[in-house]
Every structure is written in structure tokens, then in C-alpha cells.
Amino acid sequence: MAVSQSNREPIIEIDSLNVSFGRQDVLRNISLSVPAGQTLAIIGESGCGKTVLLKTIIGLVRPSSGFVKFDGQRIDQLTDQELTQERTRFGFVFQNAALFDSMTVAENISFPLRQHHPDQRAAHEESMLARLAEVGLPTAVLRKRPAELSGGMRKRVGLARALIMKPEVLLYDEPTTGLDPIVSDVINELMMRTRKKNPVTSIIVTHDMKTAQKVADRIVMLYPLARLAAGESQILFDGTPDEIERTKDRRVAQFIRGEAGDRLMEMNENAEEGMVI
Numbered sequence: 665m666a667v668s669q670s671n672r673e674p675i676i677e678i679d680s681l682n683v684s685f686g687r688q689d690v691l692r693n694i695s696l697s698v699p700a701g702q703t704l705a706i707i708g709e710s711g712c713g714k715t716v717l718l719k720t721i722i723g724l725v726r727p728s729s730g731f732v733k734f735d736g737q738r739i740d741q742l743t744d745q746e747l748t749q750e751r752t753r754f755g756f757v758f759q760n761a762a763l764f765d766s767m768t769v770a771e772n773i774s775f776p777l778r779q780h781h782p783d784q785r786a787a788h789e790e791s792m793l794a795r796l797a798e799v800g801l802p803t804a805v806l807r808k809r810p811a812e813l814s815g816g817m818r819k820r821v822g823l824a825r826a827l828i829m830k831p832e833v834l835l836y837d838e839p840t841t842g843l844d845p846i847v848s849d850v851i852n853e854l855m856m857r858t859r860k861k862n863p864v865t866s867i868i869v870t871h872d873m874k875t876a877q878k879v880a881d882r883i884v885m886l887y888p889l890a891r892l893a894a895g896e897s898q899i900l901f902d903g904t905p906d907e908i909e910r911t912k913d914r915r916v917a918q919f920i921r922g923e924a925g926d927r928l929m930e931m932n933e934n935a936e937e938g939m940v941i
């Protein structure tokens with residue numbers, strides 16, 4: 665699976681990026697270049713800043729310093745109107761599918777088209793049916809509301825909605841969280857199929873090592889700033905799925921194998937000191 669695409673032009677370039685909220689530093693000196701067509705998985709423990717990185721890429725969070733370039737343009741230098749326009753080149757698959765409960769599946773999927781091309785209603789239905797087929801859902805679901813669907817179906821509807829504008833970049837935030845292993849693997853297959861059918865660049869934020877191993881060409885692991893040694897890069901690992909299996913870094917190895925490691929020792933020490941954790 666691990667195909668190197670480093671010879672392609674970068675579509676996203678992150679340069680010396682720092683993000684803070686008040687006094688809390690979340691991302692420090694992140695530099696990352698994502699070639700067009702690559703599928704990049706960003707892994708790391710809860711709270712290390714994965715979602716913040718995704719949001720910074722699409723301009724929902726502003727950097728404290730450094731910048732993100734999309735297709736050669738600095739995101740932080742765009743006007744609101746330009747940013748709205750550029751965002752139509754992205755598809756975002758949110759953590760909890762983030763569908764509108766009051767709308768039917770059909771209305772949810774076609775929502776971006778209605779927002780951006782209200783004059784082309786005749787073409788909406790055709791696009792919607794094509795996307796629905798792409799994510800393997802029957803037309804019978806179109807009239808249902810999200811609450812009537814299973815978690816896996818909602819994720820598929822979220823993916824169909826993300827695909828409807830034919831995005832150049834797909835951002836997935838925890839696409840398999842909360843799904844059983846079988847349905848998770850269906851979503852993995854769909855992400856791979858989507859990439860085969862469309863020339864997209866994908867960035868997948870995930871805790872799920874199976875997703876990272878199976879779907880990604882490249883894996884980047886972030887580490888919480890508070891746990892880093894002075895001067896250490898927040899990107900603990902950047903390489904292929906094969907390379908991460910052979911990592912010599914104990915923290916990376918513990919993460920990919922799901923071992924509590926140091927955290928268990930910390931818990932025991934804290935418990936001995938009578939701390940509530």
C-alpha cells in the first residue's frame with residue numbers, strides 16, 4: 665500500500681506553525697508538506713492537537729505564528745470571501761458525521777450544492793444519487809432522517825456530503841470512532857475506494873491504527889507538547905505504515921500497540937501519592 669508520492673507538487677504546505685489558545689500552546693513549530701494525491705494519517709493521543717491542525721488547514725483556527733499554504737496561497741492572508749471559495753475545494757468528514765437532524769438524508773447530502781449553486785437545482789439530484797451509490801447506500805435512505813440511521817450509515821452519508829462538491833482535498837476527523845470493527849473496515853474500504861475513483865488528497869485524523877495502516881501512504885504522529893523534552897519536535901514520527909512498525913521510538917511503539925507504558929507508571933505513582941486521577 666505504501667506508495668511514495670513525494671515527487672508530486674505539495675498541495676498543502678505547513679511552515680513553522682504555532683497555535684495557542686490563550687496561554688495554552690497546542691501546536692509548536694509544525695512543518696509538513698503534503699503532496700497532491702497523498703493519503704496522510706495523523707495519529708497521536710487525545711488532546712495532542714490533531715483536530716486543531718485540521719482546523720488550521722482550512723482556516724477555522726488562526727495560527728499564532730507560521731502559516732499554512734493551500735495550492736500555493738497562504739490561508740491566513742485570504743479574505744473571508746476568498747476563504748469561503750477555497751473551502752469549496754475541501755470536503756470535511758466530521759467526527760460525529762455532523763448531519764442536520766431536521767433534514768432528510770437527501771437534503772443533507774445536497775446541502776453544499778444548494779448553498780453554493782442554488783441556480784443548478786436540476787443537476788443536484790443526479791449528483792446526489794451518484795454520491796449515494798459511491799458510498800454504497802440504497803436510495804431508500806434518501807427520505808430518512810439521520811436519527812433513523814445506524815452510526816455507520818450516518819458516516820457514509822457524511823462522506824457522500826463531503827464528496828458532493830468534488831473536493832480536491834478530503835479531511836476526515838476520526839472517521840471510524842464509535843463503529844464496530846466490521847463497520848470500521850467498511851469505512852476504511854470506502855476511503856480507499858474514494859481515493860481510487862477521485863484524484864483526491866486525503867488527511868485522516870485517527871486513533872485507529874488499523875485505519876492508518878490500511879488506508880494511508882504516510883503516517884505522522886504528533887505528541888502532546890507538555891510531554892515533550894525541551895527542543896524536541898512535536899512530530900514524533902513521519903513515515904510509511906511499514907516504517908512505523910519498525911520504529912525505535914518507545915513512545916511511538918507504545919502508541920501503535922495500544923500499551924499504556926509510562927502512563928501506567930504515572931497512574932501508580934499518583935495513586936501512591938493519594939492523587940485523584
Ligand SMILES: Nc1ncnc2c1ncn2[C@@H]1O[C@H](COP(=O)(O)OP(=O)(O)OP(=O)(O)O)[C@@H](O)[C@H]1O
Pocket residue numbers: 685690708709710711712713714715716717
Ligand atoms: N477553540 C479552542 N479553544 C481553546 N482550546 C482549544 C480549542 N480547540 C482545541 N483546544 C484545546 O487544544 C488541545 C488539542 O485539542 P484537539 O481537539 O486538537 O486534540 P485531538 O488530538 O484532536 O484530541 P482527540 O483525539 O481527543 O480528538 C486540547 O487541549 C483542547 O482543549
